[in-house]
Amino acid sequence: EIVLTQSPATLSLSPGERATLSCRASQSLSSNLAWYQQKPGQAPRLLLYDASNRATGIPARFSGSGSGTDFTLTISSLEPEDFAVYYCQQRSNWLTFGGGTKVEIK
Amino acid sequence: QVQLVQSGAEVKKPGASVKVSCKASGYTFTGYYMHWVRQAPGQGLEWMGWINPNSGGTNYAQKFKGRVTMARDTSISTAYMALSGLRSDDTAVYFCARDLGDTLTTTAWLDPWGQGTLVTVSS
Numbered sequence: 001e002i003v004l005t006q007s008p009a010t011l012s013l014s015p016g017e018r019a020t021l022s023c024r025a026s027q028s029l030s031s032n033l034a035w036y037q038q039k040p041g042q043a044p045r046l047l048l049y050d051a052s053n054r055a056t057g058i059p060a061r062f063s064g065s066g067s068g069t070d071f072t073l074t075i076s077s078l079e080p081e082d083f084a085v086y087y088c089q090q091r092s093n094w095l096t097f098g099g100g101t102k103v104e105i106k
Numbered sequence: 107q108v109q110l111v112q113s114g115a116e117v118k119k120p121g122a123s124v125k126v127s128c129k130a131s132g133y134t135f136t137g138y139y140m141h142w143v144r145q146a147p148g149q150g151l152e153w154m155g156w157i158n159p160n161s162g163g164t165n166y167a168q169k170f171k172g173r174v175t176m177a178r179d180t181s182i183s184t185a186y187m188a189l190s191g192l193r194s195d196d197t198a199v200y201f202c203a204r205d206l207g208d209t210l211t212t213t214a215w216l217d218p219w220g221q222g223t224l225v226t227v228s229s
Contacts, residue, residue, distance in 0.1 A: 024158055034215050036151075043219035044151065055206075055217055090215035094167060095141075095153040106108055 002026055004088050004098035012106040019075040021101045023088035028068045032092040035064055035073045038100075039084045047086075048073065078103070107130040110202050110220035117226045118212055126223045128178040128202030132228040135183035139205040142176065142187045144198040152198075157185060174218050180193075192227045199224050 013019055023033065029040060031051040036044040046055040048064040061076040075082055079089040083105050088098040113127040128140065155166035156175040168180040175188045178193045185202055200223045203216035 036216075043203075044216075045219070045223055046206065046215060046217035049206065049213065057162040089151075089216075095214055097151040097153070098151050 001030070002090050004090055004096060006086075006088060006098035006101045008101060009060075009099070010102045010104060012104050013078055014106045015078050015080055017078050019073075019078055019082070019084055019103055021073040021075075021103075023066075023071040023098050025069045025072070027092075029071075029092045031067050031091050032073070032090055033064075033066070033071050033091045035062075036087045036089065037082075037084050038087065043089065053097045055078060075103075076102055108204065108218055110204060110218060112200075112220040112223045115224040115226070117228065118192050119194055120227055120229055122192050122227075123188060124192060124225050125186055125188040126200050126202075126225070128187075128220050130183045130185070130204070133204075135178075135182055137208045139209060140176075140178070140185040141175075141203045141205060141216055143201045143203055143213075143219075144215070145201070146195070146198040147196075153185070154200075156205070158209060159185060189225075192225075194227050196201045196225045197225065203206060 005024045006021045006028040019089050033051045034046045038044040052064040063074045065072050085100045085102045109131045111129045114120045116124050119223050136159045141156045157164045159178045175205045177186045203219040206215040209212035
């Protein structure tokens with residue numbers, strides 16, 4: 001099983017700041033990685049797939065980079081609605097998710 | 107618009123079975139794989155498997171093989187996930203989620219998701 005490790009577990013930032021979230025895989029994924037956002041009491045929402053492609057309707061402030069084992073989700077300037085939990089997911093070997101990063105208001 | 111609407115919350119006793127439904131609208135139901143993912147309270151996401159609504163073919167995560175059954179009724183555009191031998195650690199919100207790509211270009215990226223169904227296992 002491919003293990004995805006997300007860091008940090010919690011990120012405390014203010015609106016307008018830049019957020020950088022990391023996802024590290026236990027083996028190479030090529031670009032087979034997606035990012036999801038989940039708000040309390042809601043289902044996850046797809047943000048990015050194939051490491052860097054934004055899903056339909058996702059604002060340009062969300063961007064993804066990386067390949068192989070190290071991936072990054074960047075939110076260029078945090079909006080109030082961006083405070084949530086973010087998960088990465090791989091599809092190279094079955095499907096597994098990372099443990100999540102909570103982006104909270106500082 | 108594409109929408110997935112799931113059945114309501116369930117409370118089950120240990121050892122029982124549960125069946126969750128997921129009604130699709132806004133697209134051709136048989137054209138996209140449907141995945142099931144669960145989330146225990148305060149925990150992360152766990153993929154359970156998928157069903158091809160066109161053929162009825164399934165693929166289950168190893169952890170759930172022998173306990174999970176995924177099915178569909180194309181006449182009402184509804185997918186089902188049944189889990190047997192329930193234990194307390196099966197208490198979770200269960201989500202259905204459509205594959206981003208159609209059955210010819212399946213992607214294993216999940217979009218959109220249903221609203222979730224809370225299954226509580228308690229004696």
